[in-house]
Amino acid sequence: MPGKSPWKMAVGATAIVLLAAGCGSSGSDDSEATSNTVVIGIAEPQHLIPSNTTESNGAEVLASLFYPLVDFDAQNQPVEVAAESITPDATNTTWTVKLKPGFTFHNGEPVVAQNYVDAWNHGAYGPNGNGGSYFYSRIDGYEALQSEDPDGEEGPKKAPEPKAKKLTGLVVVDDSTFTIKLSAPFASFKSLLGYTVFYPLPKAAFSSDGVLAEGFEDAVIGNGPFKMKGKWEHDSQIVVEKVADFKGQVPKIDGINWKIYQEDAAQYADLVAGNLDVQTQIPIESLAKASADLGDRFQKSPNSVFQFVGFPTFLKEFQNVDVRRAISMAINRQEITDQIFLGSQTPATSFVSPVVAGYRENTCGANCEYNPTEAKKLYDAAKGPSELKITYNADGPHKAWVDATCNQIKASLGVNCTGVGEPKFADLLTKVEKKENVGLIRLGWIMDYPLMENYLGPLYATGGSSNYYGYSNTTFDNLVKEGSSAATPEESIKKWQEAEDILAKDMPVIPLRVGQNVFGYSEKVTNVTVDLFQKVNLYEIEVVS
Incomplete structure (x- = not known):
């Protein structure tokens, strides 16, 4: 992933969408395309229910099917889209959302x-197991919707029913107004409302109160500019067509074939052959020839990807901070970005992306x-392990840079280092969740919303949704919370910066690279841009006349 396989959010994800980078063989090509439709490459989404979609492939498709409460301007500030207004009270605890009139779902239901x-x-209801449940945790009453994990050390057992099924913090005032009461003040809460999990669902999504209708995920009904044409053809394609008389911003194209691939190389071959209109991430092995293949249709733009490896601090050999510091200092980030990524990524020297304020x-x-x-001195003095391994997901393009990183560690520290590929990102996460010894863990993160907190809380807070390495520091936790509850965004940033300074001392992870979009498009389309979330701007892309 960047963007192909997810971090699971409720199981621990913030979606920010964790990055897994899947790759693949081409899907089928029977999309009944018309002259004003485009073909965009993705990997198979994990889910298409908004509250359960925490990876970038599903999020891209949902962005065509749904219209968010807010979007973001060029300065990453939230701007009302489906919302008429989003207003906090004096303490930033209760937020009132008023909806713009006239919007309907694709089945004709009014959006209320x-x-x-x-x-x-x-x-938010725990037993539903939604990957994005974490994002509702700020809303009053969330804890009462959770139950203990039924899979404890004694083996699988039935979890007790939660105390409640609905968030007390959500109150409908009238058809166009509802209020959101938070459990603690959060001055920047409006920014969260642009994220996928905050889309609405029609009555038709539910077979009964709180129960999703069978088959809804394969034929999602949204409130956005495109509607599904037929059903989700798994591992092949998802076809969407323009909604007539859409009340929001109207796209310039009539439809999209989200073509599903299992290999990035096959996707690139289709792009060069003209069978694909947009590939949002050119594979590493094709970077050297992309300019010659595509000319000025090979483009770069900023994104929010942060690539890193995590130390499983629950393992004794990584509990000494000097071991962690030494391994980080043993890596020549610039050499890898130059030689492996050909400058398409940049060495990371911080714990958050350059695109966020603060x-x-x-x-x-x-x-x-x-x-x-210095790395070897530190490592020897700390009696670091004689062998190291970095485990990565083999369904993404990671082997080359992991092997290069291990070679640098070998040369610097004089210890053996091996890259170990797990077939799928989900396989890697399963082993980590079971606290198996996978060594250093290859991870990536793309923001869900443009705040420093989105890189700090989920990844490093005690019990954070994507803190798979077990890092815990009470002072850090408190600073993140204080930042969230600060009266102004500026005060929030000061606290979050103090929290980041603690990470620099503790080194629970090794920052490696920050990414950018390296994308390409066909001669058929123009006005192609890819944003900070690795999404194509579906409102500006158009077919060349």
């Missing part, structure tokens, strides 16, 4: 406040500088 409340209650260069300091001499 109850549709948001029903969708979010379903997403980013500071080089917060990692000396710990992220290549210094093999």
Whole structure:
């Protein structure tokens, strides 16, 4: 992934969507395309229910089917889209959402406040197992919707029913208005409402109160500019067509074939052959020839991807911070970005992406500088393990850079280092969740919403949704919380920066690279842009006349 396989959010994801990078063979090509439709490549989504979609493939498709409450302007500030207004009270605890009139779902149902409340209650209810449930955790009453994990150390057992099925913090005022009461103030809450899990669902999505209708996910009904044409053809394609008389911003194209691939190389071959109109991430092995193949249709733009490896701190050999610091200093990030990624990524020297407000260069300091001499001294003094391994998902393009990183570690520290590929990202996460010894863990993160907190809380807070390495620091936790409850965004940033400074001392992960979109498109289309979330701008892309 960047963007092909997910971090599971409720199981621990924030979707921010964790990145897994799937690759694949081409899907079928029987899309009944018309002259004003486009073909965009993706990998097979994990899910298409908004509250359960925490990876970028599903999120891309849902962006065509749904219209969010807010989107983001060029300065990453939230701007009302489906919402008429989103207003906090004086303490930033209760937020009032008013909807724009006239919107309907694809089946003709009017979009009303109850549709948001029903969708979010379903997403937050623990037994439903939604991957994005974490994102409702700020809403009052969330804890009462959760139950203990039934799969404890004694083996699978039935979990007790939660105390409640609906969030007390959600109240419908009238058809066009609802309020959201948070369990603690959060000045930047409006930014969260642009994320996938906050889409509404129609009455037709439910067979009974809180129960999704069978088959709904294969024929999703949204409130957006495109509607599904037929059903989700798994591992092949998802075809959508323009909605007539859409009340929001109207796209310039009539439809999209989301063509599903199992290999990035096959997707690139289709792009060069003109059988695919947009590939949002050119594979590493094709970067050297992409300019010659595509000319000025080979483009780059900023995104929010943060690539790193995590230390499973529940393993004794990684509990000494000097071991962690030494391994980080043993890696020549610049050499890998130059030689493996051909400059398409940039060395990371901080723990958040440069695209978010509050980013500071080089917060990692000396710990992220290549210094093999000092690294070996530290490692030997700390009695680091004689062998290391980095486990990565083999369904993404990671082998080359992982092997290069291991070779650098070998040369710097004089210890054996091996890259180990797990067939799928989900397989890797399963082993980590079981606390199996997988060594260092290859991970990636793309923001769900443009706040520093989105890189800090989910990844490093105690019990954070995507804190798979078991890092825990009470002072860090408190600073993240204080930042969230601060009265202004500026005060929030100060606290979050203090929290990031603690990460630089503790080094629970090794920052490696920050990414950018490296994409290509066919001669058939123009006005192609890919945003910070790795999504194609579906409102601006058009077919060349």
